Amino acid sequence: MWRIFPLLLCFYAVLSSGTSSDDDRRWLVSLIDLVELDYQDQCNQRAEATWEELLGNEKILSLKVLLEQDKAFGIFSSKQKMDVKSAFTSQALAADDDVLRRRVKLLLQPGDTLLETEQWIRLVTFADTALNRLRFAGDYNCGVTVNCTLRELHNAIAREQDEEKLRLMKASWDRHLPDFTEYLNKILPLLRNASKENLYDSVEEYWDSLAEYEGAMLTAREIWDHVRPLYLKLHKYVSLKLKGVDEVGKPLPIHLLRSLNGDDWSNLIESLLPTHPDIYQKLHANLQLKDVSGLNAFKEANKLLKQLNLGEIPSEILKESAFNGTCPPTIVDWCEPNRMRFVSCKDVSIQNYMDAHETAMKIKYKITTGLHSNNTYVLREAPRYSAIYEAVPGFVSLLSLNPHTLERAGLYPLNRFNYNQNHNRLVLQLIIALRDLPKLNYYIAADEWRLDVLMGKIPYHKINESWSEFRKNFSLIESSNSDILGSAHVLSNKPYIGNFLGLILKYQVYQSFAEELRSDDSDLIQHVSENNQRLIDAMMQGYGTPWPEMVSDLLAKRENGLEYTGLTDYFRLLDEYLDNQLDPTSENTIEEYVEPPIEVPPQENEIPEETPLPKAENNEGEQENAIKTHDNINENIIDTEDDHNYKLETSTVGVLEIKNPLAAGDQTEPTNVKEASYNIYWWIGVAVAIAIVVILVAIIARKRHNHRKQLERQRRQNSRA
Numbered sequence: 001m002w003r004i005f006p007l008l009l010c011f012y013a014v015l016s017s018g019t020s021s022d023d024d025r026r027w028l029v030s031l032i033d034l035v036e037l038d039y040q041d042q043c044n045q046r047a048e049a050t051w052e053e054l055l056g057n058e059k060i061l062s063l064k065v066l067l068e069q070d071k072a073f074g075i076f077s078s079k080q081k082m083d084v085k086s087a088f089t090s091q092a093l094a095a096d097d098d099v100l101r102r103r104v105k106l107l108l109q110p111g112d113t114l115l116e117t118e119q120w121i122r123l124v125t126f127a128d129t130a131l132n133r134l135r136f137a138g139d140y141n142c143g144v145t146v147n148c149t150l151r152e153l154h155n156a157i158a159r160e161q162d163e164e165k166l167r168l169m170k171a172s173w174d175r176h177l178p179d180f181t182e183y184l185n186k187i188l189p190l191l192r193n194a195s196k197e198n199l200y201d202s203v204e205e206y207w208d209s210l211a212e213y214e215g216a217m218l219t220a221r222e223i224w225d226h227v228r229p230l231y232l233k234l235h236k237y238v239s240l241k242l243k244g245v246d247e248v249g250k251p252l253p254i255h256l257l258r259s260l261n262g263d264d265w266s267n268l269i270e271s272l273l274p275t276h277p278d279i280y281q282k283l284h285a286n287l288q289l290k291d292v293s294g295l296n297a298f299k300e301a302n303k304l305l306k307q308l309n310l311g312e313i314p315s316e317i318l319k320e321s322a323f324n325g326t327c328p329p330t331i332v333d334w335c336e337p338n339r340m341r342f343v344s345c346k347d348v349s350i351q352n353y354m355d356a357h358e359t360a361m362k363i364k365y366k367i368t369t370g371l372h373s374n375n376t377y378v379l380r381e382a383p384r385y386s387a388i389y390e391a392v393p394g395f396v397s398l399l400s401l402n403p404h405t406l407e408r409a410g411l412y413p414l415n416r417f418n419y420n421q422n423h424n425r426l427v428l429q430l431i432i433a434l435r436d437l438p439k440l441n442y443y444i445a446a447d448e449w450r451l452d453v454l455m456g457k458i459p460y461h462k463i464n465e466s467w468s469e470f471r472k473n474f475s476l477i478e479s480s481n482s483d484i485l486g487s488a489h490v491l492s493n494k495p496y497i498g499n500f501l502g503l504i505l506k507y508q509v510y511q512s513f514a515e516e517l518r519s520d521d522s523d524l525i526q527h528v529s530e531n532n533q534r535l536i537d538a539m540m541q542g543y544g545t546p547w548p549e550m551v552s553d554l555l556a557k558r559e560n561g562l563e564y565t566g567l568t569d570y571f572r573l574l575d576e577y578l579d580n581q582l583d584p585t586s587e588n589t590i591e592e593y594v595e596p597p598i599e600v601p602p603q604e605n606e607i608p609e610e611t612p613l614p615k616a617e618n619n620e621g622e623q624e625n626a627i628k629t630h631d632n633i634n635e636n637i638i639d640t641e642d643d644h645n646y647k648l649e650t651s652t653v654g655v656l657e658i659k660n661p662l663a664a665g666d667q668t669e670p671t672n673v674k675e676a677s678y679n680i681y682w683w684i685g686v687a688v689a690i691a692i693v694v695i696l697v698a699i700i701a702r703k704r705h706n707h708r709k710q711l712e713r714q715r716r717q718n719s720r721a
Ligand SMILES: *[C@@H]1O[C@H](CO)[C@@H](O)[C@H](O)[C@H]1NC(C)=O
Pocket: 139, 146, 147
C-alpha cells in the first residue's frame, strides 16, 4: 500500500533540488519513513508465508508461496536502496544526525539482497528448498523404523547406543542434503558478488561489517586460540570415555557424538557423567515427571523472566505458537507490536529446557526493542548480526540451570545442591560445555572453511573433500563431505561470526553479574533482577547503535570489548576435572563426595521440603548464622579426615553410606525413574532415615565437640576463593 509513495517523493525531491539543506533533510526523512513502512509490509507477508511453511500443512504450496515472497523481497530491497540513494545528499545530514545517518546506512547496505535479481533468486531457491526438504522428509532412518520424521530422528539419535545404527541414522540425514557441487559452484561464490554490491573488497571484510565489529574474524580467531585447549580436553575426555585411552586425540566420527553435524554433544552426557551425577539424574527425572516440554518449558522460562523482573512474554504469543515441530525453536516475527510466534517441539530434555529459556528471552528482547519508540523498522530489524542479541538470551539460558532457579522450579533442592556444591557445579558445567564448546568450534569452522574456499586456498581437485578435511584438522571430527549443508546459515550464505561473538559475550555478561555477588551462594537471579537495567538499556536500543558501543555499559564498564576469560573462568572447575581425568597422576582432585541425607521423596510435582539442611548464606554479614548452618551440615558426619586435599572450596568428609533413592540405579545407565518407584523407595527411605537419626543423635553428641575447630576452618575455606 505504501509502495508508490517513495517513488513520488523521490521525484519530488529531485524536482525540488536546489532548496536548502533543511528541505533536503525533510524529504529524506519522509522518504525513509515510507520506505520503512513498506519494509514492514513486506515483513508481514513474509512472516505469514514462513509460518505456513514451517507448519508444513500444505507442503508444496506453502513452500511455493514462501519462495515467491523471498524472491520478491530481494527485488524490493534493491529498489528501496536505489530510492534512498537518489534522495540522499550529503547536505541532508547534519553532523549530529546520528540516528538518521544510521537508518540511511542500513538501508543502503542491506546485505545479500543487493545481488542481481537472478542471483538472489538462485540463493533463496537453493536455501528454502533444501531446508524444506530436510524439515519434512519422512524417510529418515531411526533404527527400528525406517520411515520417520526429523523430530523422530532427533529423538532416536539421542537414545541410540548402537554405533552402526547411529551411523545409518546420520547417513539417512546426509542423503537429504542438497547437491554439494551446486553449492560450491553456484551458491557460495555469490558471497563475492554480494560483497561487491555492498562495496567491500573481500568477503571477510563484508562479514565483519555485517557483524559491525572491526576485525571480527580476526578477533574470533584470537579468542578461539585461547578456548581451544578446553575444547581439546573435552574432546579427549569424550574419546576416552567412548573409545578408550588408545583413541584419545584422534578424530571422532560425528555419529558417535550423537549429533547430525557435530555442533552439540549434549546427547553424550550420560556416557560422560562423573562419579556423582546426582544433580543430573534428579534434574533429568524431574523434567520428565513434571513434563517440562513444549508449552510447559516456556511457562518455566516465563517464570524465570518474571523473577528477573524483565516481564513475561504475552500469553497470546504462547497461545498462537506451535509445539508440534522440531527443536530448537524457530521464531517468526511479523514486525508488528507483540506479533510473534514460534515453532517448537514437545520433547523433554535438558537442552530443550535451556532452549526454551533462550527463545523466550529472544522474544522478550524483540518486544523490548519494539516498545522503544525511537526504533523504527530498520533499527529493530537491521540486516546485521549483533552479539548482544545472542548474548543476552544465552545468558538467561545459563541462568536456567542456576541452583536457585532449579530450586524454584522444583527441579533440584537448593539444600541438596549445597551438600556437594563442587560436584554439582561440575555436572552443570559439563552439561553446558557439551552444548556450547562444540557450537563455538562449529561456528568458526564453518566461517573459516567458507572463507578458505572463496579465497582459493584449497586446490581445486581437493575441494570436494575439503569440508571433511577441514573438520578433521580443525575440530577433530570425522564428518561427511557435505554435512555443512545442513545448516540454515550456510545454505543462505550467512556468517556465523555474530553467533560466535555472542557466545563469548554471554559468559562475560554472566561474569559481570556473578562478580558483583557478595557471596558465591547468594541468589544470582535476585541480584540480576535488582540490577537488570543494563540489560534493558541494551535491549531498548535495538540496532540504533552498533552493538560494540554498548558492550561497556552492558558489562558495567568492566570491559569494553570481547574477552575469552569470561568463558574460561566459568569452566574452571570442569577444566581441572578434565585435567585430572586425562592425567590421573595429576594432583587436582575434587573433594570427596558427601552423601546427602535421605530425603522425603517428592510427591509428584512437589518440591521436597525435608531434613533440616543448611540454607544458603546470603552474605558475609551473616557469619554467625553461617557457623550454625555449617554445624548443621556436619551433624550428619560420622568421621572426618584431615584436610590435606582441600583443593577446592568445600570440605572433605567421610559420611555414612546412605544411598539416595534416585541415584539407586546403575550410574552408567540412563536412569529412568518411574513414578511408582518413588513410593517403594519412600517407605524404605523412611525406615532407614528413622534408624539413622537415632544412631546419629547418639554419635553426634559424642563427636560434635571435637569437630568444632575443624568446622570453623572449613567454613573459612568455604567462603570461596
Ligand atoms: C518407506 O517409504 C517408502 C516410500 O515412501 C516405501 O516404498 C517403503 O515401503 C516404506 N518402508 C516401510 C518399512 O514402511
